[in-house]
Amino acid sequence: MQSEDIYELTIQDAIRRVQGGETAAFEAIVRHFERPLRAWLAGHAPPGIDVDEIAQQSFIAAYSSLADFSAGTNFASWLFTIAKYQLRTETTRLRRLADYHSRYAPVLLQQALEASGQEGTELWDTRLGYLQECIKQLGKDLSQYLTWRYHDQIPIEEMANSTGRSVSAVKKQLWSLRQKLLKCIESRAAMSAGESS
Amino acid sequence: MNTNDRFVELWTDYLEGELSEQQIIVLHELLEQDSRLLQVALKSYQLHRMLGLLVGPGSSEQFIHATMKRIPLESEPFITKVLARIDTVSGQSGKKANRSIESLGWIVAAAASLVFLSWFLWDQRFASTFTRSSPQAMVTDSDVRFENTARSKFLGEFSPAVGSAVSKDREYVLTSGSIQIRFSSGAEAIIDAPAVFQVISSERLRLSIGSCSVYAPKGAEGFIVDTPNSKIVDRGTRFAVSVSETAKTEVHVVEGAADIYNRSGSEPGIRLVGKEARSIDGERDFDSVKTAFSPHLFRSQLADRVVSYQATVASSPGGGAEDLTSIQVQRGGVLCDYKASDLIGCDLTWFCIEEILFDNTNMPFRHLASKGMELQNRAEALSDLALNTGAINPGGATEPIRSDPRVDSSDPELPGTPGFAIRFRNPIMNRPGPDIVFFEIQDLPGAPDGDSFHVIPMKYREGLKPLTIKAYDLTLTSPESLKLASFYLHSYRTAVSSLEAFSNGASETVAKPSTGNNYRALAVGIDLSMMGYQEGESIQELFFQDSLDDRKHVDPVLILGLP
Numbered sequence: 001m002q003s004e005d006i007y008e009l010t011i012q013d014a015i016r017r018v019q020g021g022e023t024a025a026f027e028a029i030v031r032h033f034e035r036p037l038r039a040w041l042a043g044h045a046p047p048g049i050d051v052d053e054i055a056q057q058s059f060i061a062a063y064s065s066l067a068d069f070s071a072g073t074n075f076a077s078w079l080f081t082i083a084k085y086q087l088r089t090e091t092t093r094l095r096r097l098a099d100y101h102s103r104y105a106p107v108l109l110q111q112a113l114e115a116s117g118q119e120g121t122e123l124w125d126t127r128l129g130y131l132q133e134c135i136k137q138l139g140k141d142l143s144q145y146l147t148w149r150y151h152d153q154i155p156i157e158e159m160a161n162s163t164g165r166s167v168s169a170v171k172k173q174l175w176s177l178r179q180k181l182l183k184c185i186e187s188r189a190a191m192s193a194g195e196s197s
Numbered sequence: 198m199n200t201n202d203r204f205v206e207l208w209t210d211y212l213e214g215e216l217s218e219q220q221i222i223v224l225h226e227l228l229e230q231d232s233r234l235l236q237v238a239l240k241s242y243q244l245h246r247m248l249g250l251l252v253g254p255g256s257s258e259q260f261i262h263a264t265m266k267r268i269p270l271e272s273e274p275f276i277t278k279v280l281a282r283i284d285t286v287s288g289q290s291g292k293k294a295n296r297s298i299e300s301l302g303w304i305v306a307a308a309a310s311l312v313f314l315s316w317f318l319w320d321q322r323f324a325s326t327f328t329r330s331s332p333q334a335m336v337t338d339s340d341v342r343f344e345n346t347a348r349s350k351f352l353g354e355f356s357p358a359v360g361s362a363v364s365k366d367r368e369y370v371l372t373s374g375s376i377q378i379r380f381s382s383g384a385e386a387i388i389d390a391p392a393v394f395q396v397i398s399s400e401r402l403r404l405s406i407g408s409c410s411v412y413a414p415k416g417a418e419g420f421i422v423d424t425p426n427s428k429i430v431d432r433g434t435r436f437a438v439s440v441s442e443t444a445k446t447e448v449h450v451v452e453g454a455a456d457i458y459n460r461s462g463s464e465p466g467i468r469l470v471g472k473e474a475r476s477i478d479g480e481r482d483f484d485s486v487k488t489a490f491s492p493h494l495f496r497s498q499l500a501d502r503v504v505s506y507q508a509t510v511a512s513s514p515g516g517g518a519e520d521l522t523s524i525q526v527q528r529g530g531v532l533c534d535y536k537a538s539d540l541i542g543c544d545l546t547w548f549c550i551e552e553i554l555f556d557n558t559n560m561p562f563r564h565l566a567s568k569g570m571e572l573q574n575r576a577e578a579l580s581d582l583a584l585n586t587g588a589i590n591p592g593g594a595t596e597p598i599r600s601d602p603r604v605d606s607s608d609p610e611l612p613g614t615p616g617f618a619i620r621f622r623n624p625i626m627n628r629p630g631p632d633i634v635f636f637e638i639q640d641l642p643g644a645p646d647g648d649s650f651h652v653i654p655m656k657y658r659e660g661l662k663p664l665t666i667k668a669y670d671l672t673l674t675s676p677e678s679l680k681l682a683s684f685y686l687h688s689y690r691t692a693v694s695s696l697e698a699f700s701n702g703a704s705e706t707v708a709k710p711s712t713g714n715n716y717r718a719l720a721v722g723i724d725l726s727m728m729g730y731q732e733g734e735s736i737q738e739l740f741f742q743d744s745l746d747d748r749k750h751v752d753p754v755l756i757l758g759l760p
Contacts, residue, residue, distance in 0.1 A: 109239065
């Protein structure tokens with residue numbers, strides 16, 4: 001299969017082809033669901049869990065079980081069911097580690113994340129879209145902090161040195177930047193809710 | 198420093214991974230004291246994760262590429278890989294049939310993954326065809342059992358044997374098909390895929406996602422179904438529960454009564470009586486609203502299907518199933534047991550392939566399987582009750598023929614239709630559920646769900662249509678599919694283009710009797726209603742074609758009509 005053809009495949013076509021033995025067609029499925037699945041996991045995975053690892057495990061499990069997938073079933077629900085199971089299994093495993101709470105997570109945060117697990121899967125894809133728009137609105141100086149922190153993974157001390165600011169000031173900058181983005185997401189969500197009502 | 202500033206400092210350090218154990222305890226205390234801070238932390242943490250996705254070094258393309266790299270390059274299905282591992286395990290032990298509980302313990306201890314455990318259970322399941330050890334011989338609640346299964350498949354494990362115990366406190370992920378669980382209290386639950394469920398006790402089931410139908414007869418009142426946001430307590434009833442991926446729960450009471458509570462049971466319950474339904478949204482706020490009652494959500498039984506069969510054990514080395522002795526079929530919701538001698542046999546009336554076919558190893562296809570060196574009357578290959586004798590690898594077509602098949606080879610200009618035809622010795626009447634049982638042999642590793650095929654009316658009329666069977670009732674992974682006794686395989690020197698060529702053509706025996714060790718007999722019921730036949734209508738002939746969906750062709754060994 002030519003790689004450009006993959007973009008043209010519908011999910012149902014891709015499922016049929018993979019079930020027929022065309023492994024490459026699975027890329028269309030990964031491509032289609034990668035973002036919503038990772039976004040959902042980002043919203044629910046407790047500390048200590050690698051979102052992309054769980055997402056990949058979910059896709060692999062879905063691929064391995066695709067022969068069991070019945071036509072007519074909602075594939076998105078099926079895939080997210082697998083992902084939820086993968087996440088729960090990993091969360092349970094982590095919870096059993098004696099030093100989990102001391103190393104990774106305040107237990108209340110973990111419980112709050114689990115409790116939020118019932119929100120719709122589309123919601124997180126939408127939020128990710130809002131966040132993308134909100135980042136675009138940031139000035140260069142502020143978005144630079146995001147690039148350093150999340151892309152280049154530069155330690156705060158180095159950020160402080162290169163900007164001539166104190167470590168404490170950089171931490172506050174990151175805090176206020178996150179708060180700004182949260183407000184932006186919420187205001188977009190509220191605007192969208194207003195438009196649709 | 199006030200509480201808020203302290204939280205901001207600790208929280209920022211937490212996100213940077215710079216908190217000590219002592220500081221984590223302080224942060225925990227702050228979150229415990231102020232639920233507002235907990236919400237701030239939750240939102241901030243989720244944002245932090247999303248920023249990692251959007252700004253982080255791992256782009257979508259990288260993720261897609263990395264995921265595809267982890268997918269096996271070969272298009273072999275999951276089961277093939279699993280079964281390949283079984284061979285390895287068997288080879289290492291060398292005593293597959295006599296593996297003891299001690300070795301079970303050793304292997305379980307050595308195997309860290311659930312999948313590996315499943316391989317082993319599979320191996321145990323077939324260690325002796327007729328003396329099946331319980332595949333769930335670990336910690337189980339013998340009060341709760343898998344009563345029935347219908348084309349069920351589970352994530353990371355094989356479908357359990359009917360009658361085997363359900364492991365308590367373990368989540369099962371049902372990816373396809375349905376299962377019926379019986380509790381010692383007398384309650385029964387039918388769960389449909391996709392579903393995630395867990396049996397908590399002999400009176401309690403947790404349904405995280407999916408749908409289930411519960412029947413609690415007199416004496417089983419009080420049976421509980423837990424969902425992510427509610428608790429449904431039976432008061433002697435039939436009801437259906439469905440839980441969506443967003444935890445929205447719907448309860449539909451068909452008859453009797455059921456009480457719905459919030460998850461903790463801290464608030465007064467809501468009683469539902471017959472033909473009432475409620476929907477519960479959200480997890481924290483127990484927000485229950487009336488919804489339209491849908492009686493079709495409740496299932497009182499699994500789909501009609503071939504449930505199991507029994508066969509004689511060959512006296513030859515290795516044993517294995519040989520002649521069918523009985524069969525159990527669910528027809529119209531009723532379990533029916535038949536002796537093989539009461540079933541209606543058939544004669545082969547046509548067998549045709551277009552040209553000599555070759556398998557992956559460039560060997561010509563075999564078209565005859567026989568339990569002895571030779572079969573006296575090859576036209577009886579599908580009716581002699583032997584599960585290791587059949588007319589295999591027939592011709593086929595991607596799309597089933599939609600006109601009357603041509604079963605005549607007299608005119609070389611008009612070739613016959615690829616496939617095979619049978620004539621039952623007595624008419625088969627179309628009744629509710631399966632009317633015909635079709636057995637095929639499948640090797641390890643083969644098509645896990647069986648080779649697909651078309652069933653075609655010999656004489657079309659208005660309203661009749663072909664039926665394509667894509668999955669069998671008893672598949673390669675079903676514990677009920679028996680390991681076969683040894684048999685011979687025969688190839689033909691020329692293309693088999695007629696019954697005459699099939700019956701009398703020169704053949705060569707190309708395989709030794711040991712062939713049977715790797716084969717199972719799969720079975721599927723054929724419902725004539727699915728082909729457009731009216732209930733009560735009788736037929737005597739049918740045409741079959743392989744569906745050519747892969748390089749392997751269907752291998753029928755026995756076709757029987759139900760009386």
